[in-house]
Structure formats: C-alpha cells, structure tokens
Amino acid sequence: MLPVSFGLPGYAELQCASNFTFLRGASHAEELAVRAAQLGYEAIAVTDECSLAGIVRAHVAAKEAGIKLLVGAHFRVTNADGSPALAFTAIAQNREGYGNLSELITLARTRTAKGTYVVYPHDLQNPDPPYTHLRSLRDCLIILTPDFPAKDARLDAQAQWAAQTFGADRCWMGLTLHARALDDLHRNTVYDVAERHGLNVVATGQVLMHVRSRKPLQDTLTAIRLNRPVTECGFELTPNAEQHLRSRLRLANVYPADALAQTLNVSARCTFMLDELRYEYPDELVPPGTTPTAYLRRETYQGAQRRYPRGIPHSVQTQIEHELSLIADLKYEPYFLTVYDIVRFARNEGILCQGRGSAANSAVCFCLGVTEVDPDRSSMLFERFISKERGEPPDIDVDFEHQRREEVIQYIYRKYTRTRAALAAAVTTYRPRSAIRDSGKALGIDPVIVDRVAKEHHWFDSSADLIRRFVDSGLDPETSIIQQWATLAATLLGFPRHLSQHTGGFVIARGKLSRLVPVENASMQDRTVIQWDKDDLEALGLLKIDVLALGMLSAIRRTLELVSQQRGEPFEMQDIPAEDEATYDMICAADTVGVFQIESRAQMSMLPRLRPREFYDLVIEVAIVRPGPVQGGMVHPYLRRRQGLEPVSYPSPDVEQALKRTLGVPIFQEQVMQVAMLAAGFSAGEADQLRRAMAAWKRKGGLQHYHDRIVEGMLQRGYDREFAESIFAQIQGFGEYGFPESHAASFALLVYASCWLKRHEPAAFLCAMLNSQPMGFYSPSQLVQDAKRHGVGVLPVDVTVSGWDSTMEGDGSMAPVRLGMPRIR
Template sequence: ELDLIEKLDLAGYFLIVWDIVNFCRQEDILVQGRGSAANSAVCYSLGITAVDPIGMELLFERFLSEERGEWPDIDLDLPSGDRRERVIQRMYQKYGAHGAAPGGPRVAMTANVITYRGRSAAREVGKVLSIPPEQVDRLAKVMNHFEWVDPKETLDRNLREVGIDIHMPVIQTFGRLWEQIQDLPRHLGQHSGGMVFCQGRLDDIVPLENASMPGRVVIQWDKDDCADMGLIKVDLLGLGMMAVIQDALTLVNGGSQQLNLNLVHLPPDDPAVYKMLQQADTVGIFQVESRAQMATLPRLQPKKFYDIVVEVALIRPGPIVGDMVHPYLKRRQGKEAVTYAHPSLEPILKRTLGVPLFQEQLLRIAMVAAGFSGGEAEELRRAFGFKRSEKRMQQIEGKLRAGMEKQGISGATAEAIIKSITSFALYGFPESHSASFALLVYASAYLKAHYPAAFYTAMLNNQPMGFYHPATLVKDAQRHGVSFIPIDVQKSDWECRVEPDGRVRLGLMYVNGLREEAGRAIAARSAIGNQSAIHNPQSATGNQVCPKCGCDDASMLEKTPDETHFCNICAYEWSSEPAATTPAHPESRQYVSIEDLVARAGLRRDELATLAGIGALNALGYDRRSALWQIEKAVRPSGRLFNEERGGPLFDDRNETNDAADVKKESPLRPMSPPERLVADYSGTSLTIGPHPMALRRPELAMRGVLRATDLPRGRHGRRVRVAGAVITRQRPGTAKGFVFLTLEDETGISNIIVRPDLFTEYRQTIVAAPYLLIEGILQIQEGVTSVKAEQVISLTGAGPDPQSHDFH
C-alpha cells in the first residue's frame, strides 16, 4: 500500500485526513473512517478507521488502484450537530482564506442540485395556480412518490380519492405541470459533508459562492462534477448514532463507577447483545431497527461480529433484487446445501455460504474466474454503477467471457457467474461499509443492553434521527426498565439527563413552542434573570413582542404618547419601563412563584400555558388546571404605580402577604382526568411518560376480542386475530411488489402488519391517514417472526392524540 501511495503521490491526501482525525481526537469528538477506506491497512494504522482490513480480509483495490486514475474516497463519520460543525469550521480556518492560503481559499463544500419531487412540486405548482392552501395540502399528500408505484395508481385515481374534481381546468393544468417539472432543478443546496481541497486557490478553477449558513463557502458544482474534474474530496458526514454513542459513553464513564468504555474497545462477543439481536429487540439500534431487519434477525440468529456485518448488508436492494436473501438464510439454517458455481469461488464465498453478498466478493470473483486485475475489477464495478452505460456493460461482459474461457470456465457455469455479477453490481453493498456500520450496531446494542438509561437519554437528546419518534423511544425505554421523571421548571435542564438514582429527567427541549433561549434561561435558574423581559420584551431580531399573545408584527404594535405599547391583536397595553428587580434568592435559586418564573426567564404567554398544561409548574404548588388559571395574572404585570415593592400610591394598604394569598387562591376548575392529561402531554411535548393511549381503551378493546402486541407470539399460527394500536410506521418498499407494511404500537409493544396490494387499494385512505387502526387478520408465526396478515382494516376513532409516524421512507 505504501508503495502505491508513494507512486501515485497521495501521501499529502492521507495526511490531511489524518490531520482531521487527529483534531477530532484532541477535541474529544468521536470519529470513524468509513467506506472503501476501511479496506486500507494504512488507514487502519493511521487510526482513520477502526476496522482491521487484514483480519476482515477486505479488498484494497476497492479503495485504491493504479488503473482507476482518481482520488481515493475516504468518508469520516462524525457526531451530527455542533461537533461536526466544529470540524468543518476547523477546515475553513486552516485551509480557507484566513488560514494556510494567504492568496485565497483552498477548501469549500460541494453543492447538491435540489430537484422538484412529488410533494414539493405539488406545493409549488399549487401556489402558482392560486389553488386554495387546504386543497394544496390534499394534493401534496396524494402526489407523494412511494418507493413502489402500482401501475393502477394513476394521477386521476389519486385525485378522486381525496375528493378533487379532475375535470376542473385548473386541476388538469396542475396535473400536467406537476408531471412536467418532476426532477427539474429547483435550487442549489449544500452537500451533506463533501469538502473539496485544493493545492492552490480554489476560486481559480471552480466557481464559489457564500452559503446561507454563516462561515461556509460552497462550490457551485455537485460531487460528480468535482470528481470528473479530478478534485480531491473528503466527506465529513454527520451521523446521529455517532453523537448518541459519544453522549452515552460520556454519561457512562462519568458515573460513580468511573468506567473507561470507548467505541473501539467495547467488550467483544457480549451474550446480552446477541440475545437482544436474536429477539429483534432493536428499537433505537443503528441500522437494524427497521421492520425488514427485525423480520430477518430471528432467522439469522447472529452469534458473532461477522454475522452483524452480514445482517447489515443482507437487507439491501442488491441481495433482495438478486434473490440472495432466502438462499443465504436457508443455507445458514441447514435447510439447503452450500454449493459454488465453480470450485475456484469457494475461498471467496465460503464466509457467506456460497452466496455473494458484498461488492468486494464480486470484484474478487472477476479477478479469480476471469483473471481481471484489481484495477479492471474496479472498472467493472464502475461500469455497472449508478450511471451505467449499455455499451460499456457489453464491453465488460465480453471481457468477462473471454477471461473465463482462458480460465477454463464456460457454458452454464460462466453464464451463472456473469448473471450474479451483472444483476448484483448495481446494488451491491461494500463489505467495508458493512464492517464499519456493524461496529456501530454492536456499540448501540451494547449500550442499550447494559446502560439503557444512558442510551435512551442520548437518543432523546439527539433527535430527530433513526426510525422511531421520541414517543416510541420513551415507551420502549419503559419496557426495558427505565423510569422517567416529568419536566419540572425547578429541576429540568434544557436536555434530558440521568438523575443519580438512575431515572431519566425529561428536558425542556421537549416542550413544544418553547424557545431555546427561554428554555435555557429556565434551566439556568439564575437569581438575576431577565427581570424586564415581561415589561419590555423583544424578539430575537430586536422587535417588540406583545407579552400576552406573542405578536411580533411591527404593523400590529403601536407606541402610545404615554411611552407604552399597544397590541392591536389582543388589545393589551404594557409599559416600556423596566420592572422592579425581583429579590434574589441565592440560597435556593428556585422559583418562588409563576411571576418570579416569568420575570427571570422572560416567558411568553403561550410558552407559560404549555408549561402549565404539561405539569411543569406543579412544583410551584398547582395542579395543571390551577396553573393554567393562575398564569393570566402572571402575564398581566402591574403598571408603574405598583413597581415600588408591589405597593404604589393607590394601594398603600396592599402588602406582599395579601398579594401572595390572592395568587394562591384556589382555582374553580377541576383537575385534569387521566385522558385529559394524556392529551395535554401529547399537545405540549408530543409524547407521554404516563399510560400509553391504548392502555386507556384496553377494557373496551378486550371486550371486542382485541389482543395486545405481547399476546401475539404466544398465539397459534394461522389463527384469526384482532390487534389494534397507534400507527408508528408505514412502508411500501420498492422490492415488495406492492405490499404495505405497518407497525402498530400499544402499551405492551409493537406488532407488524402485512397488507396485500388489493387490500391497500380498498382501504388506502384509512391506512394512509388514520392515526389508530384496528386490524383483523391471520396470525403468522414463522421462524421466530410474528406478524398479522391483514384481512380487514378499521379506523379506531377517538383512541387518543395523534401519534407521530414514520411514513413511506
């Protein structure tokens, strides 16, 4: 490898990447090299990758070859968010206009060409044609492209299903324009992490522009254009699971046990990890939490690390389209003999039981069976890649046949080998990618199995990411023994945290509509806060804001001759004078009243109402309804006559004690019932740590013969059953021939529903739109995998607040 790197003069490239990785280590930012770089022993020795390519028998030519005539491709996975941005800004500082390039910038991000797609095209065309917004919303929902498109699903049919008259001229024009602008460029965006480096001034050879994000410069070309020009690129990719693992490890290592766990040196072959994977208990676990992965894990029964590598690659379009999944699983279970198309392929395919699963295996097959060099094999991969050319493919097939004839392979054997290569090369997943991902699968499963409180806290703090909404993660955590404590203005931080007793305290970040600056001000619980915020509030742009309704539209806010402000929205008037300073409480730093909270944190009325509704003000001595009753007084501050210690010339006889008694006056409203608290939780935080919505309807559902999710695996295969729940995922994969897969959640867990194409056609609107479903169908229990094949789909009205779902992704 070193000889080839020297010959191709690539040492500087490797050292730049090493410099990035070294910076991450110095700044305590978790980093892992991924992609074809994992095939390189040099990358492993430099600490760029964590996968041993010799031990994994990975193919170096997949990473670097003399014949390719292009730069190697190294992807660096970083924690998404601020930590990744620090690394990107470091590159701009070191190699940008103000760093090591006095004459001009040497680094910039590549662009993405954003095109018109289903929903975005519908909204744009709808606006141009002045179609009413509510109708545009309905159009956008039906114009969405699924992964799989039913030939019967015409535009006319979809429009009729949502009650839109297709004969209206404006709708016909809409349909024609919508089809015409599909995939046309809309605007330039930033690539997720591709950074181009240049030895001289970058703006001498490519056009640059300032990005909308501060401190970023973007090349006006996409990554393919840059590759065609031979520009050097490193991908700094933000991966949510990297942030989760780093945050969870920080929580674990910072505990009382003073552990020193890290990504590379986690205890190997942990039985609890493999038990969790074998049972498909994988909600929240990287790469293996989808329905398809959950359906495969019990069949695969992973027992060692390489099994995870296989699992990551198995549920991909390549193995599915190439019909590799079932033969591999049958051979693994001993139901089918392990065979090879030719004896020379046994060393290549032995680890995957004679079934080609990885891109590297296809390249090795070409090298062994047809005598290709490493560079020729890489040329084959590119010929069958995304931008495949028929002419080039025919040339490569001709070379394959000629090469195999020289090796003495011909006839049906040669055709079988060629078919496996040509049908798989487009979708084949690199083994190096699988190995890097498998390490993150193992790490996330290990943390979930042994440190669930830390794992789920890190997951909740790094949303959005993964396959499931935080509401589902909270319920899954509770089923794994994690206890949650509600949001409390006296105790909660902005982010979720693990308390000393192991319980997870929800953070203020989950309060819907709460500004981050206000949430952090509450969490700081500083005795000297924003005392005048309620009297003279301003938006982030410096404009006045009505303290009652939150209006920041300058045209609706007037300044009166008396130096007060008047809101034309809610007819509220307030003074510009700063309020009297609330007495500090250095001994506790706690809030003594709602007024104290408002004054010190500068809350708006809507924010205060949300906090009251979710019970975050209960520590101040109220139940939820009483707090809602009291907040009106808190957002109507006293005028200048009251500013002197709450007593002005008109109210000399009004003292602090009487005022406090008035505030604490009992509310005439009855406390919220459990269903009302549930609705308030979902309205205020989009989740609940209380009972699941289905738990409140369980007595009624039990009378209707509806089983719980946990009852299904104990049932009899082939039995007719009923199951109900909140819809948390809807999928229609391109490889499933029109079948739709639903995931329902109840208070005991999740159940998987299979919907036939004809049934989906019949119940389409219910399946797509209903938040809660009752399914009647046939129970299927095969090889440890439980599902219900739907026969009837019923919308479960009034089941509870609408859950967030992961639809058709």
C-alpha cells in the same frame, strides 16, 4: 465529426447556455457537445450565465465526441444604480484566463445572496482588492452581446467601453440572427458600430437548446421561472425555435461569411482545456525537514504500533507497504495527511469520529486512526479504495458526532481559511413529482389535478410510462395537453434545478480555491460552496474530504461519558468487551429499539432468522436487508444455507475464494468485483469500473456493456453458460443498491457498540439517546417506553430539578433517568 467540406463554412458556436443556466437552458451540457460534433462544428463554447457548473459534464462529453470545448461564461453587467449596462461572454484562452474567469464568477456570486450575482463596470476597470488582477479580464476573449434590435447610441457607448476595457484585439461584437423581422436593421447597426470602434463582428447563436424540438420545454422553463402559465408569458418567450444548434448550411444562409470565419479565429486563440487543472494539496501539514512520503510512513507505523502492541502481524505489514507504495506512486500522501490532521483534531477535542466506506479497506487508514476496521480481521479489497487503473482519487468519508461536527467544520475554515476551503455542491434536480408538478402548472392545468397526480406518481421511466400512469389517475391519454404534459415532465426529469450544499464534502486547496473552481454562497450562513459536485470532481481527479454527521456517534459518546461518571473511571469505545453473548442474545431476539442500523422493522424481522452470533454476522446483517440483495435473489439462498436447509456449493475454487464467507452467495459489492477478477479475468481496475457501472446502470444503462465481457470471460475459464448468465443476473440485481463490505463493517462496529450499551447500560443509553435528539428511527416517547419495559425508571420533568438535558439520578446501570426540559410536550 463531419469534415469541413462541400462548400460549407467551418463554424464554432461561441454562446451556449446549458440547463445549468437554470430555467433558461433547455438541454444538458452533454447534449450540446454531442450535437455540435454531429453537425461538424469545429468547437463549441458552453457559456452558462455567471457559472461553470455544467462545464465538466460538457468537457467529458466533448472528449468522447471528439470536439473542441471552449470554456466560458456569460455576464450581465449592472450599473451602480441597478440599471443594466451591457452583456458579454468571456472565453478563457489559457490556464491564467480560466483562473481570472473563475475568480470573476466568485466575486460576482459571493457579494450577493445564493442564486444571484452582480458584476459592476468597475470590477473590470478598477477592481477593488483583492481582485485588482481581474482588471480587463486578461487572457480571456470577450464577445459583446448587443440588445435586439441594436440601438446605435446605446451600442456605441457599450462598444466604446468594451474596446477601452478589454482592448480591440481581445474583443468582438457579437452578431445573433434568429430569423426575426428586424434582423437586417440589427445586422447593419452591429457592423456600423463595430467598424467605428475597430471591432470584428463574430457570429453567435445565443443557443438555449441542442435541437429545435426542445422549444416547448424552453417555453415551459420560462413559465416556471416567471411563475405563470405559458399562455401568460407573452414576449418573455423566445419568438421562435432558432436558438438551437443550427446546421452549417443554415448558418451559411443566415450569416455573413466574415462573421462565420471569426468564430474559427476565436476558437484558434483559445487553447485551454479542463485537463490542465491540477489539484495542489495543502503543504503545511508536513513538519519542517521531512517530506509527505516520509511523514506518512512515520505516522502510519507509529499508529500500527499502537494498534498492535504485541507486534505488527506480517500480513498487516505487507499490506501497509503495498498501500504506501501505491499512495506514493499516485502522490496521494498529502491527501491522507489532510484527513489524518482533521481526525486528529477531532480526537484531541473528544469528538467521536469514524471513517467508513471504501477507506475501511485500508490498513494505512486504520493505523492512522481514520477507520476502525482491522484489516487483519477482514478480507476486504484494497482496490475498491485505490488502484492505478481507476484514474481518480480515493474518497475518504469520516462520520463525526452530529452535535459537534460544526466544531470540525470551523477548524477546517480556521486552518485553511475560506479562500482555500469550501464545500462541494450537490445538484438538486427535478424528480418525478416536481417534474409533474412544475410542467403541469406551466401548461395551466387545474392545480387540483396537478397536485393529485403528482402525489399519486412518485416514479416513472418515460413519457409512455407516465401516460399509462395518467390513465390510472383518470386522465384521458388521447388529449393533446395530457400527452404534452407527459412529454414535458419526462424531459424535465433529471434537469438541474439549483445548486445546494453537499452534506459535508470539503475541497481544500494549497492556493486560492477560486482560481480552480468558482465559489458561491450557500443558503446556510457562513458557508460557501464550489460550483461542481462530487461527480465533476472525480472526472477531473480533484480530491474532496467528506466531513459527515452521524447521530449515533453523539449518542455513543454521551453514553460513554455517563458510564464513566457512574463508574468513577474512564470508559471508552475500546473498553466495550468484544463478542458478548448477552448482547447477541438481545440482538437475536430483535430487541433493538434505538440501536444503530438494525432498529427498523425490516431488520427486526431478519434478526431472528439470521441469528447473529459474531461480529461478521452483523456485517452481513447490515448489508443483506438492502434492495440489492433482495432484488438479486440472494437473501433466501443465504438464509437456507446458513440454517443448513441447502448445501453450500461453489462452481470452482476461484469462486469459493470470493464467496466462502457468505456461503457462496454474493452479498457485497467487493465480492462482485472479486468474482469478476477471479472467474472472468478482470483486472482490479476493470472490476472497480464494473462497480461504478453498477452504481449508475439505472441512469445510464451502463451494465449491458459488461455482459459479453463477463460471460465470455467465464466461459473461457471453464464455467458453463448458465452459471455465467446467473452471475451477470446477480450483478444486475445489485443495481445501484449493492452495499460495500467495508461500509457494512464500519457500521457493524457501531451496531455492536450501541447494542452492548443498550444491553448493559440501559439507563445511560436512554439518557444519551434523549440528549442526542433529533436522530434515529424512534421518537423520544418510544425510546422511553422501551426503556421502561427493560426496567429503567423514568422520572418526569420537574422544573425544580430538571435541566435542559436528561440526567441520571443515583448510581448504577439502572439508575432512574430524570427527563430534561425538551421532553415537555
């Protein structure tokens, strides 16, 4: 940051809209923070319209850039008759003010349809219950935003209302000067009205972009919003490019000194930082008279006794103690108990569920019944799940039957209420085709050409790359409009378009969730979402629980029910025999239509080459047919070594320890972490940071940062440079496509279960698959044809006997299947 010197005034920008003010802001929140620091600003306020969706990104960038971030939002107040009343910006002074700001956004967003909001004057004067505490929006500083050019009578009424509602000590009159013809008249009116009502005047930029060069993009966003070409937008476009972060020299030449000084006054009175937010776990999960620590320990060991009826292995007990100690140190017990409570509800209701992802590294999760991967039979890395150095909460993903997940969601809402539970957001961004389409349409390019080009190019890396692709589409790259199209599309790529609903990530709080983060309506009825996505939650250390849907769980549960009916006794997942030879014979023959994960053509072509004969082979099979191992050049070396065509060798005992189970070839993310720890001297937390960089390197270029660290670390430990460079190349090959072993192991359990059921209970499996549609890789007709090839009799729909579901007629594993009514086509 530049010092406030050389006669330049200090300045804090108090009104900035990022691109989370959708189709208005033309810069990322991060760009605004970094640019403000470069210009030597004292502070910057990111104030998106009725939104805090971009504030976490700004917070992270501001901390890195060393500039103070003010947290605020902009509002347009609407009269009861729908006419505009006034506009203002609110900036949180402290944690209480932040909570009030977040609740006002929630009130405004949840009373209207998704994507809209309404704030009425009485919301701030005499708000209705339960929002009475929002009166005057206490602990927030208010900047009134006059129309341009300001009209004396209208601004006088607005200033009178604002001074009475908020108090003159917390309210400023905003002055925005953008080199327009009526700036002098506007400035004089603003000062006259402000003096009349005892308000100070403060300079604001009403910023829409971090640099002047984003003006064409801002015009394009306006055209997209209005659904017309830029040439037809007229006065809806900003008149010039002044709504960017201007230099302090420029500001000193435009604004009165007192208005600039007031920006520092506002900044000094605002001390709130997002780091102050603290997630408070639900506390009703622990029985009276005990603590979360004691209760988690008790439930874990009771579960361990059920998992290991012949005695808890010493290695498992050691792992449990290690995990419980770390969980206690990080105070995550209530989080584990919340997940445990949800899973326990599902199991009590007969809803099949299974945890996956990094949680499958945990012995505690296994003992609680959250996951099904036995840590005593695996060599997975717990630090992939939790470590002190990660500085962020664990992430537990639980799959539920897709046809019954709604029961679980409603249980969460019932138990914790809608004021305490909501889904995380997913930020829908511009992808290559939509960026090409919308920018081309805004430029007025022939819709036929726009549509053709968008369909032809599903990916590009830069405007230069897109220009080359345009040439392939027969466009002239020397034409200025084509060059502009490429530039705009490339800049638009990755811009947020709107907030959507995460597939199942719930945030559950002890108190009112809306005082932690704004909540708004989702497009789906009876759904609410917070304004932050999973990355925002991770950045602030806030916990979410993923309640996901998996079709195969529905199919397996239905198959087990049918088998139980046929046998006249319960038959459950744990009753499926392990390591069945006939099942592996079927798998090796690639006879896997309809089963989980290994049903695609790519998997089917791999099965006869890999020839799985035990469970861990399935874990490898799930992970190896992925872009990461393929792009990293790991598939063929592994297969050659497995088939005895190439010797298995290791450069050191340390590397052998990490790669022995996969014959010296890294297949899983955890193995990359282990190699970094064992061969390059990384700590567990550093290795996890490497994994995260791997996941984002294509977006952020984050892997090169680790090159020297990995190579030099391995050289210091006696490895030659060629091997060290090859390890880094493999890590880079993984990119964002490396598959975690814990995830693969969880999926492999369902692979084996579905294969065993298809092999030994083919009629029940077909019947269940048909009744679980839509799901899977194959259509119902393909499933029926495959079952017929395996000797299953299939009876047509008969209106006299068929019900909605398909059914089995008769007894035995080969009883004919009567198709249900949905199969009528």
